[in-house]
Amino acid sequence: MNQAKYEELPLYTYEELANATDNFQSNKRIGKGGFGPVYKGMLFDGREIAVKRLSNSSTQGIEEFMNEAVLISKLQHRNLVRLLGCCIDREEKMLVYEYMPNKSLDAYIFDANKPSLLDWRRRVIIVESIGRALLYLHRDSRLKIIHRDLKASNILLDEELKPKLSDFGLARIFGGNDDQANTNRVAGT
Template structure:
Protein backbone atom coordinates (compact mmCIF):
# COMPACT_ATOMS: atom_id res chain seq x y z
CA UNK A 1 0.00 0.00 0.00
CA UNK A 2 2.84 2.37 0.90
CA UNK A 3 4.59 1.77 -2.42
CA UNK A 4 1.33 2.33 -4.30
CA UNK A 5 0.73 5.68 -2.58
CA UNK A 6 4.22 6.97 -3.29
CA UNK A 7 4.18 5.69 -6.87
CA UNK A 8 0.84 7.38 -7.45
CA UNK A 9 2.16 10.71 -6.21
CA UNK A 10 5.30 10.49 -8.36
CA UNK A 11 3.16 9.57 -11.36
CA UNK A 12 1.09 12.67 -10.71
CA UNK A 13 4.22 14.82 -10.76
CA UNK A 14 5.61 13.16 -13.89
CA UNK A 15 2.29 13.50 -15.67
CA UNK A 16 2.33 17.24 -15.13
CA UNK A 17 5.93 17.50 -16.30
CA UNK A 18 5.23 15.45 -19.42
CA UNK A 19 2.18 17.54 -20.23
CA UNK A 20 4.31 20.63 -20.00
CA UNK A 21 6.92 19.20 -22.34
CA UNK A 22 4.24 18.19 -24.82
CA UNK A 23 2.52 21.54 -24.71
CA UNK A 24 -0.44 20.20 -22.78
CA UNK A 25 -2.40 22.21 -20.25
CA UNK A 26 -1.78 21.68 -16.55
CA UNK A 27 -4.46 22.87 -14.18
CA UNK A 28 -2.93 25.43 -11.84
CA UNK A 29 -4.34 28.03 -9.50
CA UNK A 30 -3.74 31.65 -8.66
CA UNK A 31 -1.66 31.81 -5.49
CA UNK A 32 -2.56 35.45 -4.81
CA UNK A 33 -6.29 34.78 -4.44
CA UNK A 34 -6.08 31.32 -2.87
CA UNK A 35 -7.70 30.88 0.55
CA UNK A 36 -5.50 28.48 2.51
CA UNK A 37 -7.58 28.73 5.67
CA UNK A 38 -10.61 27.27 3.91
CA UNK A 39 -8.42 24.70 2.15
CA UNK A 40 -6.80 23.51 5.36
CA UNK A 41 -10.16 23.19 7.12
CA UNK A 42 -11.34 20.95 4.30
CA UNK A 43 -8.16 18.88 4.52
CA UNK A 44 -8.52 18.49 8.28
CA UNK A 45 -12.04 17.21 7.69
CA UNK A 46 -10.71 14.63 5.26
CA UNK A 47 -8.02 13.47 7.66
CA UNK A 48 -10.57 12.96 10.43
CA UNK A 49 -12.06 10.15 8.31
CA UNK A 50 -9.68 7.25 8.90
CA UNK A 51 -9.89 5.59 5.53
CA UNK A 52 -7.64 4.70 2.64
CA UNK A 53 -9.48 7.17 0.42
CA UNK A 54 -8.11 10.10 2.42
CA UNK A 55 -4.51 9.59 1.35
CA UNK A 56 -5.55 9.21 -2.28
CA UNK A 57 -7.61 12.41 -2.22
CA UNK A 58 -4.80 14.32 -0.49
CA UNK A 59 -2.34 13.50 -3.30
CA UNK A 60 -4.80 14.67 -5.94
CA UNK A 61 -5.63 17.89 -4.09
CA UNK A 62 -2.13 19.19 -3.44
CA UNK A 63 -2.55 22.70 -4.92
CA UNK A 64 -0.50 23.55 -8.01
CA UNK A 65 0.04 27.28 -8.60
CA UNK A 66 1.02 29.16 -11.73
CA UNK A 67 4.40 30.86 -11.80
CA UNK A 68 2.99 34.32 -12.58
CA UNK A 69 0.95 34.45 -9.37
CA UNK A 70 3.88 33.18 -7.28
CA UNK A 71 6.11 35.85 -8.81
CA UNK A 72 3.51 38.51 -7.99
CA UNK A 73 3.17 37.31 -4.40
CA UNK A 74 6.94 37.58 -3.86
CA UNK A 75 7.24 40.90 -5.75
CA UNK A 76 9.08 39.15 -8.59
CA UNK A 77 11.39 37.30 -6.17
CA UNK A 78 12.74 40.58 -4.87
CA UNK A 79 15.96 40.33 -2.86
CA UNK A 80 14.40 42.34 -0.05
CA UNK A 81 11.87 39.53 0.39
CA UNK A 82 14.50 36.79 0.67
CA UNK A 83 14.25 35.01 4.02
CA UNK A 84 17.34 32.86 3.58
CA UNK A 85 19.07 30.36 1.35
CA UNK A 86 19.90 26.69 1.80
CA UNK A 87 21.10 23.77 -0.29
CA UNK A 88 17.77 23.71 -2.15
CA UNK A 89 17.84 27.40 -3.09
CA UNK A 90 16.53 30.76 -1.87
CA UNK A 91 13.37 31.16 0.22
CA UNK A 92 11.22 34.27 -0.24
CA UNK A 93 8.45 35.84 1.76
CA UNK A 94 5.17 36.18 -0.15
CA UNK A 95 1.92 37.96 0.60
CA UNK A 96 -1.53 37.05 -0.72
CA UNK A 97 -4.49 39.32 -1.44
CA UNK A 98 -6.18 38.30 1.83
CA UNK A 99 -3.07 39.34 3.76
CA UNK A 100 -1.82 35.82 4.49
CA UNK A 101 1.96 35.46 4.36
CA UNK A 102 3.69 32.42 2.87
CA UNK A 103 7.25 31.17 2.40
CA UNK A 104 8.23 30.45 -1.21
CA UNK A 105 11.08 27.97 -1.64
CA UNK A 106 12.59 28.17 -5.13
CA UNK A 107 14.89 25.48 -6.47
CA UNK A 108 18.10 27.11 -7.64
CA UNK A 109 19.43 26.00 -11.02
CA UNK A 110 22.88 25.70 -9.48
CA UNK A 111 21.57 23.70 -6.53
CA UNK A 112 23.08 20.33 -5.65
CA UNK A 113 19.52 19.10 -5.20
CA UNK A 114 17.21 18.36 -8.10
CA UNK A 115 13.87 16.96 -9.17
CA UNK A 116 14.21 13.83 -7.00
CA UNK A 117 14.76 15.88 -3.83
CA UNK A 118 11.92 18.18 -4.87
CA UNK A 119 9.50 15.28 -5.31
CA UNK A 120 10.77 13.65 -2.13
CA UNK A 121 10.09 16.72 -0.03
CA UNK A 122 6.67 17.37 -1.57
CA UNK A 123 5.66 13.72 -1.18
CA UNK A 124 6.66 13.45 2.46
CA UNK A 125 5.37 16.73 3.80
CA UNK A 126 2.08 16.33 1.92
CA UNK A 127 1.49 13.05 3.75
CA UNK A 128 2.73 14.10 7.20
CA UNK A 129 0.55 16.19 9.51
CA UNK A 130 1.92 17.29 12.88
CA UNK A 131 2.12 20.54 14.81
CA UNK A 132 5.92 20.28 14.93
CA UNK A 133 6.40 19.78 11.19
CA UNK A 134 6.33 22.70 8.76
CA UNK A 135 3.16 22.67 6.63
CA UNK A 136 3.35 22.41 2.85
CA UNK A 137 0.69 24.54 1.14
CA UNK A 138 1.34 23.88 -2.54
CA UNK A 139 3.88 23.74 -5.34
CA UNK A 140 4.69 24.85 -8.87
CA UNK A 141 6.39 23.10 -11.78
CA UNK A 142 6.47 25.46 -14.73
CA UNK A 143 9.09 25.99 -17.43
CA UNK A 144 12.41 25.41 -15.59
CA UNK A 145 11.00 26.44 -12.21
CA UNK A 146 10.37 24.09 -9.29
CA UNK A 147 8.82 25.86 -6.30
CA UNK A 148 7.34 24.80 -2.95
CA UNK A 149 5.01 27.04 -0.92
CA UNK A 150 4.99 26.70 2.87
CA UNK A 151 3.35 28.34 5.84
CA UNK A 152 5.31 31.42 6.86
CA UNK A 153 7.40 31.24 10.03
CA UNK A 154 7.81 34.81 11.38
CA UNK A 155 10.65 33.92 13.77
CA UNK A 156 12.85 32.42 11.06
CA UNK A 157 15.03 29.46 11.99
CA UNK A 158 16.54 28.37 15.29
CA UNK A 159 20.11 29.18 14.24
CA UNK A 160 19.13 32.86 13.90
CA UNK A 161 18.65 33.00 17.68
CA UNK A 162 21.18 30.43 18.88
CA UNK A 163 24.36 31.61 17.21
CA UNK A 164 23.91 35.38 17.07
CA UNK A 165 25.19 37.05 20.27
CA UNK A 166 22.60 39.79 19.81
CA UNK A 167 19.70 37.35 19.61
CA UNK A 168 20.44 34.29 21.74
CA UNK A 169 19.45 36.10 24.94
CA UNK A 170 15.86 36.04 23.64
CA UNK A 171 15.89 32.31 24.32
CA UNK A 172 15.43 31.99 28.07
CA UNK A 173 15.43 28.51 29.60
CA UNK A 174 11.68 28.17 29.36
CA UNK A 175 11.74 28.87 25.61
CA UNK A 176 14.70 26.54 25.05
CA UNK A 177 12.94 23.68 26.84
CA UNK A 178 9.78 24.38 24.84
CA UNK A 179 11.76 24.23 21.58
CA UNK A 180 13.56 21.02 22.62
CA UNK A 181 10.24 19.37 23.47
CA UNK A 182 8.77 20.42 20.13
CA UNK A 183 11.68 19.00 18.13
CA UNK A 184 11.54 15.76 20.13
CA UNK A 185 7.79 15.44 19.50
CA UNK A 186 8.30 16.00 15.77
CA UNK A 187 11.03 13.36 15.54
CA UNK A 188 8.97 10.89 17.60
CA UNK A 189 6.07 11.39 15.19
CA UNK A 190 8.31 10.77 12.17
CA UNK A 191 9.82 7.62 13.65
CA UNK A 192 6.84 6.00 15.38
CA UNK A 193 3.46 7.67 15.03
CA UNK A 194 3.11 8.80 11.41
CA UNK A 195 1.61 6.72 8.62
CA UNK A 196 5.11 6.59 7.16
CA UNK A 197 8.28 5.86 9.13
CA UNK A 198 10.59 8.68 8.06
CA UNK A 199 14.30 9.24 8.71
CA UNK A 200 14.97 12.95 8.26
CA UNK A 201 18.79 12.69 7.93
CA UNK A 202 19.40 16.45 8.31
CA UNK A 203 18.25 17.54 11.76
CA UNK A 204 20.09 20.79 12.53
CA UNK A 205 19.37 24.30 13.79
CA UNK A 206 18.81 25.89 10.39
CA UNK A 207 16.15 23.26 9.60
CA UNK A 208 14.14 24.05 12.74
CA UNK A 209 11.71 26.88 12.02
CA UNK A 210 9.93 28.93 14.70
CA UNK A 211 6.40 30.29 14.47
CA UNK A 212 5.02 33.39 16.17
CA UNK A 213 4.75 31.53 19.51
CA UNK A 214 8.25 30.05 19.21
CA UNK A 215 6.88 26.59 18.47
CA UNK A 216 9.53 24.48 16.73
CA UNK A 217 8.72 22.98 13.32
CA UNK A 218 11.02 20.58 11.50
CA UNK A 219 11.58 21.50 7.84
CA UNK A 220 13.59 20.48 4.75
CA UNK A 221 12.74 16.87 3.88
CA UNK A 222 14.69 16.82 0.61
CA UNK A 223 17.03 14.01 1.68
CA UNK A 224 14.65 12.21 4.05
CA UNK A 225 14.00 8.50 3.55
CA UNK A 226 10.87 6.42 4.06
CA UNK A 227 11.28 3.11 5.89
CA UNK A 228 8.99 0.11 5.54
CA UNK A 229 7.10 -1.17 8.57
CA UNK A 230 9.73 -3.78 9.50
CA UNK A 231 12.77 -1.96 8.13
CA UNK A 232 15.16 -0.77 10.83
CA UNK A 233 18.34 0.17 8.96
CA UNK A 234 19.47 1.06 5.44
CA UNK A 235 22.73 1.59 3.60
CA UNK A 236 23.60 4.19 0.99
CA UNK A 237 26.61 4.92 -1.19
CA UNK A 238 25.64 8.58 -1.29
CA UNK A 239 26.23 10.11 2.14
CA UNK A 240 24.32 13.39 2.32
CA UNK A 241 23.74 15.68 5.26
CA UNK A 242 25.78 18.08 7.37
CA UNK A 243 29.08 17.12 8.95
CA UNK A 244 29.02 17.54 12.70
CA UNK A 245 25.41 16.34 12.85
CA UNK A 246 25.86 12.99 11.12
CA UNK A 247 26.40 9.84 13.16
CA UNK A 248 29.79 8.06 12.84
CA UNK A 249 28.36 4.90 11.25
CA UNK A 250 26.61 7.03 8.62
CA UNK A 251 29.73 9.05 7.79
CA UNK A 252 32.09 6.07 7.64
CA UNK A 253 29.85 3.25 6.31
CA UNK A 254 26.72 4.89 4.93
CA UNK A 255 24.49 3.16 7.52
CA UNK A 256 21.50 5.12 8.75
CA UNK A 257 18.44 4.43 10.88
CA UNK A 258 16.24 6.25 13.37
CA UNK A 259 19.36 6.35 15.55
CA UNK A 260 20.91 8.71 12.99
CA UNK A 261 18.23 11.33 13.71
CA UNK A 262 18.60 10.74 17.45
CA UNK A 263 22.35 11.39 17.16
CA UNK A 264 21.69 14.64 15.24
CA UNK A 265 19.13 15.64 17.85
CA UNK A 266 21.73 15.07 20.58
CA UNK A 267 24.17 17.40 18.83
CA UNK A 268 21.42 19.98 18.36
CA UNK A 269 20.50 19.62 22.04
CA UNK A 270 24.05 20.59 23.04
CA UNK A 271 23.85 23.60 20.74
CA UNK A 272 20.53 24.73 22.22
CA UNK A 273 21.85 24.45 25.77
CA UNK A 274 25.15 26.21 25.05
CA UNK A 275 24.30 28.62 22.18
CA UNK A 276 27.47 27.35 20.47
CA UNK A 277 27.86 25.65 17.12
CA UNK A 278 29.12 22.09 17.42
CA UNK A 279 32.14 22.98 15.26
CA UNK A 280 33.21 25.49 17.94
CA UNK A 281 33.91 22.80 20.56
CA UNK A 282 37.62 22.08 21.05
CA UNK A 283 39.64 19.33 22.72
CA UNK A 284 40.76 21.83 25.36
CA UNK A 285 37.23 22.12 26.76
CA UNK A 286 37.18 20.54 30.21
CA UNK A 287 33.40 20.29 30.62
CA UNK A 288 32.18 16.71 30.68
CA UNK A 289 29.18 17.81 28.55
CA UNK A 290 31.46 18.01 25.51
CA UNK A 291 32.73 14.43 25.85
CA UNK A 292 30.41 13.01 23.18
CA UNK A 293 31.48 15.74 20.75
CA UNK A 294 35.15 14.94 21.30
CA UNK A 295 34.45 11.24 20.74
CA UNK A 296 32.70 12.05 17.47
CA UNK A 297 35.63 14.15 16.28
CA UNK A 298 38.06 11.36 17.16
CA UNK A 299 35.90 8.76 15.39
CA UNK A 300 35.53 10.87 12.26
CA UNK A 301 39.25 11.52 12.24
CA UNK A 302 40.15 7.82 12.13
Protein backbone atom coordinates in the same frame (compact mmCIF):
# COMPACT_ATOMS: atom_id res chain seq x y z
CA MET B 1 0.73 15.76 -15.75
CA ASN B 2 -2.26 13.82 -14.47
CA GLN B 3 -3.87 16.35 -12.08
CA ALA B 4 -6.22 13.72 -10.58
CA LYS B 5 -3.19 11.86 -9.21
CA TYR B 6 -2.07 14.97 -7.32
CA GLU B 7 -5.38 16.63 -6.48
CA GLU B 8 -4.67 16.61 -2.75
CA LEU B 9 -1.72 18.98 -3.23
CA PRO B 10 -2.54 22.51 -4.39
CA LEU B 11 -0.61 23.56 -7.48
CA TYR B 12 0.36 27.20 -7.86
CA THR B 13 1.26 28.89 -11.13
CA TYR B 14 4.52 30.69 -11.67
CA GLU B 15 2.58 33.96 -11.95
CA GLU B 16 0.87 33.45 -8.58
CA LEU B 17 4.19 32.91 -6.80
CA ALA B 18 5.95 35.70 -8.71
CA ASN B 19 3.17 38.10 -7.68
CA ALA B 20 3.30 36.85 -4.08
CA THR B 21 7.07 37.50 -3.86
CA ASP B 22 7.24 40.72 -5.92
CA ASN B 23 8.88 38.82 -8.77
CA PHE B 24 11.35 37.07 -6.44
CA GLN B 25 12.95 40.37 -5.44
CA SER B 26 16.12 40.14 -3.38
CA ASN B 27 14.48 42.05 -0.50
CA LYS B 28 11.95 39.17 -0.24
CA ARG B 29 14.69 36.57 0.08
CA ILE B 30 14.69 35.15 3.60
CA GLY B 31 17.14 32.29 3.21
CA LYS B 32 19.24 30.11 0.99
CA GLY B 33 19.68 26.39 1.29
CA GLY B 34 21.56 23.80 -0.69
CA PHE B 35 18.56 23.37 -2.96
CA GLY B 36 17.92 27.06 -3.70
CA PRO B 37 16.72 30.39 -2.27
CA VAL B 38 13.64 30.88 -0.08
CA TYR B 39 11.38 33.93 -0.46
CA LYS B 40 8.71 35.45 1.73
CA GLY B 41 5.43 36.05 -0.04
CA MET B 42 1.79 36.87 0.45
CA LEU B 43 -1.01 35.17 -1.44
CA PHE B 44 -4.06 37.06 -2.68
CA ASP B 45 -6.06 35.71 0.27
CA GLY B 46 -3.63 37.38 2.70
CA ARG B 47 -1.77 34.25 3.83
CA GLU B 48 1.96 34.68 4.34
CA ILE B 49 4.03 31.96 2.69
CA ALA B 50 7.62 30.89 2.20
CA VAL B 51 8.52 29.85 -1.36
CA LYS B 52 11.51 27.57 -1.87
CA ARG B 53 12.67 27.97 -5.46
CA LEU B 54 14.63 24.85 -6.30
CA SER B 55 17.76 25.33 -8.34
CA ASN B 56 17.65 24.50 -12.03
CA SER B 57 20.65 22.21 -11.56
CA SER B 58 18.45 19.70 -9.72
CA THR B 59 18.40 16.35 -11.50
CA GLN B 60 15.09 15.35 -9.94
CA GLY B 61 12.38 14.79 -12.55
CA ILE B 62 8.90 16.30 -12.35
CA GLU B 63 7.19 13.00 -11.53
CA GLU B 64 9.70 12.28 -8.74
CA PHE B 65 9.40 15.87 -7.43
CA MET B 66 5.59 15.70 -7.38
CA ASN B 67 5.52 12.30 -5.67
CA GLU B 68 7.85 13.59 -2.95
CA ALA B 69 5.81 16.79 -2.54
CA VAL B 70 2.56 14.80 -2.19
CA LEU B 71 4.15 12.54 0.44
CA ILE B 72 5.52 15.47 2.47
CA SER B 73 2.21 17.34 2.26
CA LYS B 74 0.51 14.40 3.99
CA LEU B 75 2.70 14.73 7.08
CA GLN B 76 0.72 16.39 9.85
CA HIS B 77 2.31 17.26 13.15
CA ARG B 78 2.20 20.51 15.09
CA ASN B 79 6.01 20.63 15.12
CA LEU B 80 6.55 20.22 11.38
CA VAL B 81 6.43 23.12 8.93
CA ARG B 82 3.43 22.51 6.67
CA LEU B 83 3.85 22.17 2.93
CA LEU B 84 0.95 24.11 1.39
CA GLY B 85 1.55 23.31 -2.27
CA CYS B 86 4.01 23.46 -5.12
CA CYS B 87 4.66 24.84 -8.59
CA ILE B 88 5.93 23.00 -11.67
CA ASP B 89 5.36 25.79 -14.17
CA ARG B 90 7.85 27.26 -16.72
CA GLU B 91 10.56 24.68 -16.04
CA GLU B 92 10.48 25.77 -12.38
CA LYS B 93 10.07 23.59 -9.32
CA MET B 94 8.97 25.45 -6.22
CA LEU B 95 7.63 24.38 -2.84
CA VAL B 96 5.20 26.58 -0.90
CA TYR B 97 5.35 26.38 2.90
CA GLU B 98 3.65 28.14 5.78
CA TYR B 99 5.66 31.22 6.75
CA MET B 100 7.47 31.20 10.09
CA PRO B 101 7.90 34.84 11.21
CA ASN B 102 10.63 34.32 13.84
CA LYS B 103 13.08 32.72 11.43
CA SER B 104 15.31 29.87 12.56
CA LEU B 105 16.66 28.81 15.92
CA ASP B 106 20.26 29.55 14.92
CA ALA B 107 19.37 33.26 14.63
CA TYR B 108 18.67 33.23 18.38
CA ILE B 109 21.44 30.92 19.54
CA PHE B 110 24.33 32.45 17.60
CA ASP B 111 23.34 36.15 17.72
CA ALA B 112 25.00 37.81 20.73
CA ASN B 113 21.95 40.08 21.20
CA LYS B 114 19.24 37.39 21.12
CA PRO B 115 20.14 34.44 23.40
CA SER B 116 18.35 36.12 26.32
CA LEU B 117 15.07 35.75 24.38
CA LEU B 118 15.39 31.98 24.83
CA ASP B 119 15.49 31.26 28.54
CA TRP B 120 16.12 27.70 29.74
CA ARG B 121 12.39 26.94 30.02
CA ARG B 122 11.86 27.94 26.36
CA ARG B 123 14.91 25.91 25.28
CA VAL B 124 13.57 22.79 27.01
CA ILE B 125 10.23 23.27 25.25
CA ILE B 126 12.05 23.56 21.91
CA VAL B 127 14.08 20.39 22.52
CA GLU B 128 11.00 18.41 23.60
CA SER B 129 8.97 19.67 20.63
CA ILE B 130 11.60 18.77 18.06
CA GLY B 131 12.04 15.40 19.77
CA ARG B 132 8.29 14.78 19.32
CA ALA B 133 8.52 15.80 15.65
CA LEU B 134 11.41 13.37 15.07
CA LEU B 135 9.58 10.59 16.89
CA TYR B 136 6.56 11.20 14.65
CA LEU B 137 8.71 11.09 11.50
CA HIS B 138 10.76 8.03 12.50
CA ARG B 139 8.11 5.94 14.19
CA ASP B 140 4.56 7.24 14.33
CA SER B 141 3.70 8.55 10.85
CA ARG B 142 2.40 6.27 8.10
CA LEU B 143 5.56 7.14 6.17
CA LYS B 144 8.83 6.38 7.90
CA ILE B 145 11.11 9.35 7.32
CA ILE B 146 14.69 9.93 8.43
CA HIS B 147 15.33 13.70 8.38
CA ARG B 148 19.15 13.46 7.95
CA ASP B 149 19.81 17.21 8.33
CA LEU B 150 18.84 18.20 11.86
CA LYS B 151 20.48 21.51 12.76
CA ALA B 152 19.46 24.81 14.33
CA SER B 153 18.89 26.49 10.95
CA ASN B 154 16.26 23.82 10.09
CA ILE B 155 14.25 24.51 13.25
CA LEU B 156 11.93 27.42 12.54
CA LEU B 157 10.03 29.47 15.11
CA ASP B 158 6.46 30.69 14.76
CA GLU B 159 5.00 33.95 16.12
CA GLU B 160 4.97 32.48 19.67
CA LEU B 161 8.51 31.03 19.36
CA LYS B 162 7.09 27.52 19.06
CA PRO B 163 9.46 25.36 16.99
CA LYS B 164 8.74 23.52 13.77
CA LEU B 165 11.13 21.22 11.96
CA SER B 166 11.73 22.09 8.31
CA ASP B 167 13.77 21.26 5.23
CA PHE B 168 13.13 17.70 4.16
CA GLY B 169 15.43 18.10 1.15
CA LEU B 170 17.82 15.41 2.37
CA ALA B 171 15.17 13.25 4.05
CA ARG B 172 15.00 9.56 3.29
CA ILE B 173 11.60 7.85 3.06
CA PHE B 174 11.48 4.11 3.62
CA GLY B 175 8.89 1.37 3.81
CA GLY B 176 6.31 1.18 6.58
CA ASN B 177 7.51 -2.24 7.77
CA ASP B 178 11.22 -1.38 7.63
CA ASP B 179 12.90 -0.46 10.88
CA GLN B 180 16.22 0.60 9.40
CA ALA B 181 17.45 2.15 6.17
CA ASN B 182 20.84 2.25 4.53
CA THR B 183 22.16 5.15 2.48
CA ASN B 184 25.10 5.24 0.14
CA ARG B 185 25.79 8.93 0.71
CA VAL B 186 26.58 11.02 3.76
CA ALA B 187 24.00 13.79 3.99
CA GLY B 188 23.53 16.92 6.03
CA THR B 189 25.74 18.30 8.75
